[in-house]
Amino acid sequence: MQLTDLSTPALVLDRQRLAKNCAAMRDRMIAQGVALRPHLKTAKSLEVAREATGGPQGPWGGAITVSTLAEARYFAAAGWRDITYAVGLAPGKLAEAAALQESGLCLTLLTDNLACVAAAAEEAAARAARFRFLIEVDCGGRRGGVDPESDTLIAIGQELQAAPGLDLVGVLTHAGHSYHCRGAEAIRQVAEQERAGAVRAAERLRQAGLPCETVSAGSTPTAVHSASMSGLTEMRPGVYMFFDLDQMGIGACALSDLALSVVATVIGHNPRAGRILIDAGGLALSKDTSAAEFLDRVGYGLVCDLETLAPLADLYVAEVHQEHGLIAAATGAPPYDLLPFGRKLRILPNHACMTAAAYPGYWITDGGLAVHDRWERVNGWN
């Protein structure tokens, strides 16, 4: 099969770029002396997880991070045994967490509050189960997490340690604000905040006589540009496997690193509006426009050649409706002759995590027109 044979829209993953991105991240972690626990929230795929880690019995110990219990179930069923669910736990998910553990999974949960600890202690007692917890620390992203200097951090640690069915494993932080930095130096400063916040929280727990084996940090930008990971035990980047225009805009990767794209077909021209219409719209590309923070005229994605994935002139997807994308040129009218009715092309998306979620799987290429394989994804929550 060839890319030209795909019914559009279709999601395509370049396996060579994926392999290069995964190898580069492993090399960085080896150089920094920390473990890599890649976040599978972007890829949601067994084959991608194998490429990132060497597999559940691979040299990285099969340690992975997930964003849903559906991902945990999917990877556990394929043999992964060391999974961190890195979203603050809702109490309604304890029963499923316990069920997953009964299948042999070492599952680590996340919390930033005492109410969660109390609910987990109760559930552990009721089920004669044990739950492992990391305490979420806010290193400046102001999403979830406790202040590393707070009394709450110690109080949560003490409660986790005191409850018979709970284990305090360590601390976890995520510098989400690194996505809003431009360039390596700005990212490096956030990476140091991230490192310092996690390490400080670990120090304070240890000073209080509490265990803190794991000191977990990581976003793709900070994993790429961090100057020091001293005191950390692991990093959890995720989108680096594919990268996207957003990561390119902040300076975490180059255009030639982008591994994910959407194949679309030209379905019409509207010269009165200066637009070329394609059959990939808001559902196929997502309505995420995060790359616009630092890049001009990227819209909902850059228009590229079907085979080479090289950008076509200055064309981008300027507008989306549910099933329509409207291509514009950055200046002037788009080259209608270059993109006649029926021509297939590829769109490099803004935000890989959001775009990939619309598809049940990936068509796999090695950089040319040939389609070599089909890899499934685990979408949704249940």
Place this chain on the structure above:
Amino acid sequence: MQLTDLSTPALVLDRQRLAKNCAAMRDRMIAQGVALRPHLKTAKSLEVAREATGGPQGPWGGAITVSTLAEARYFAAAGWRDITYAVGLAPGKLAEAAALQESGLCLTLLTDNLACVAAAAEEAAARAARFRFLIEVDCGGRRGGVDPESDTLIAIGQELQAAPGLDLVGVLTHAGHSYHCRGAEAIRQVAEQERAGAVRAAERLRQAGLPCETVSAGSTPTAVHSASMSGLTEMRPGVYMFFDLDQMGIGACALSDLALSVVATVIGHNPRAGRILIDAGGLALSKDTSAAEFLDRVGYGLVCDLETLAPLADLYVAEVHQEHGLIAAATGAPPYDLLPFGRKLRILPNHACMTAAAYPGYWITDGGLAVHDRWERVNGWN
């Protein structure tokens, strides 16, 4: 089962509101004397289609509109026999269209260009098939379609009529720009543009000696507020079945009409940022922010009571990450006591079409806490 039992995030559809919205639209079409060919792009569900039309053998003739061939396949397999695929056709989809027709489906396709007609004529000859086409007309939305006054309209009509395997069925237009009007009077003006554009195109085809049985128009706002549908044969609204904050913002519905919501759970508080965290983020709610065009402080959705679906104070989802939503109050700090850890709530989404697409189906309520049923959706393209 109760809403409190659902694993979150979960998609919930209020069957009573759905029924009321569907009945009101049927009544409007009866009053205007045009057929209703509801667009299933939002709902993608057999049960919703039955509610909207009375079913494939119902009083409305089982006529529906779809946005993907996956929807066409799904509804055809359940007995629907009169389906319009209302997205400009890509030539790669002709083979599947032919296969669907062989199963007994009367499928009507859409085009706005001669290259598509040539490709369809060739495919029809090669397969000894027939393809039915509507010509897409641009009534001011500047997406797809030809100018109703253009020579191209007549040329496409003549080619469709001349090709042995093709049938010219009529014209179709969609006033997408009605989504950017505020209030009934502004929408009424766009509705008249939509009507006049479609009717003018039909007149010109007939004057050229060409058939034009179908004169199809419709968006939800114009179907709700149109003063006259004279000359039209059918309307194709879709989102009216559920409505959403975007439709409320432009004045197409009231808050009490909104039938779709997402159940989420409070997973933490971040008083330093003035935020309450829930487990419904950018994937669960979508990143669509269209309601912000006319409504202040709706963000990614309004926060409502789990049982009554009444808005909770002035709370809205101010920020989303992949699996996190951050609730803020329009003024001041959010009421942490009202939404403690573990509390479930419901979010009224910005744009029902985008939000629903993240879920494999609906949990059905009749306005209370009880969950009565589960209805599946047909997502994706293949």
